[in-house]
Amino acid sequence: MTTIRAAALLLGLVAVGACGGTDDPELPDAPTSDEALVIGEILHARLAGIDDTEGLWIQNPTSFALWRDSIAVADGGAARIHLLSPDLSGGRSFGATGEGPGELLRPARLQAVDDTLVVYDRAGRVTWFTASGTAVHQQSLMIGSMNPGFVAGPNREVWYPVREPEWYARVVRDGVATPAIPRDSTLVHSGPLGVANALVPHASGPIAVDMENARVIFSNRGEPATVSPPPEVYARLRARADELTSLPERWANPFVQVGRASDGVVVWFPFQSGEVGAIVTVDGGWRPIRTGTTEVPAYAEAILVVGDRLYLGSSDGVRIYRLEASPVTP
Known part of the structure; x- marks a missing residue:
């Protein structure tokens, strides 16, 4: 397994669009039911790399996005x-x-916006790039986090994560930054590097993921709705994190790692x-993912679920x- 420290530097902050700000191709059907x-x-x-003359080897996939019938891959190694x-x-x-x-x-995170x-x-x-690879807009946004990420809206407003006791993110509109997505200030930061969080796009609005405390927060549904793992899973997660922290x-x-899923977020x-x-869905559902393959999936650095397909990027x-x-x- 890739060391946890190395993977932590690549923790997913997948981009989030404002409601209606993305234009995804049609998704295949995902498995349904409570199974x-x-x-x-x-x-x-x-x-290996791309089959054209200008392509490079995929050295380090750090983020995925579904865009214009393609799977876009940010190559952090090139x-x-x-x-x-x-x-x-x-x-x-x-x-x-x-x-x-x-x-x-070193491109780190991607988001499809229209x-x-x-x-x-x-x-x-x-x-902002067009399909031909032409840059049409650019702005500076140095994010003070080990989890580089951003959120781009349809009017080029940008959300970004912050290390603040009361907020998960701020949003920049016309050069002015304001707080967005309040956090639970009673929670203790467990990691030595402070706040680790993520934002994931959904048609209902930004989904915030509290990486330290294993919570998914749907922020645009009146009062924020929080979904946590079942108690037995949470206990295993905390024990595993404590075990790895002690090494x-x-x-x-x-x-x-977190990423976008067809109807919510995959953790x-x-x-x-x-x-x-x-997979955590907007109705509060929590569907466990188990491995039934003879090859254990590698340590994830980028992840995306499109219908019944799991895209996983690693070294x-x-x-x-x-x-x-x-x-x-059971």
Whole structure:
């Protein structure tokens, strides 16, 4: 397993759009019912680069987005954005290394907003790209967090995470930053680096994920609605996080990665067996994800669920697994 410390630097802050701010292609049907989800065998894998002359190897997939019938991949090991076909069989890439207009330096997070792909990179820039790879807008947003992330709305407003006792995020509109998404100030920060949180897009509005305290918060439904793991799962998560935190040079959160799902958010756990994740839906549902494959999925650095497909990016490359419904067993 990739060390927890290394993975923590890549904890997912997947972009969030304002309500109605994204234009996703039609999604395949996801498994329905209250049954658990089980990861089946690998459907496809992409361990190498893009099949065109300008493409680079996918060195380090740090974020996914579903955009214009493609799976967009931010390559944190190169100044590239890869646009893969849904089965990873082909695609193209764009991007150039640098700190000038339209250039990238270790792209970290992605968001599809209408006909543009918005990229946050480690130089502290948010850039809007067209399908041809042309930059049409850029603004600086140096985020003071080990979890670089952003939220781009349809009018180029941007939400970003903050390390504040009372807030999960702030939003910048016309150059003015204001607080957004209140947090529970009674919760104690357990990680040595302070607040670790994430934002995930949904048609109902931004979904906040409290990475330290294993909570998913639906912020745009009147009073914020909070969904937590079942007690037995939460106990295992806390025990696992404590175990990893006690190891030399390592620390961990109960959730180690988050990403977008077809009807909510997918969260990933630091477990190596049993329940390795869950899908949390806007109605408060919590569907566990278990592994039924002979190959245990690698430690996630990027994750996306599209219908019944789980896209997982790690140091091994990009893989697709099928999610199948299975009866819940004790």
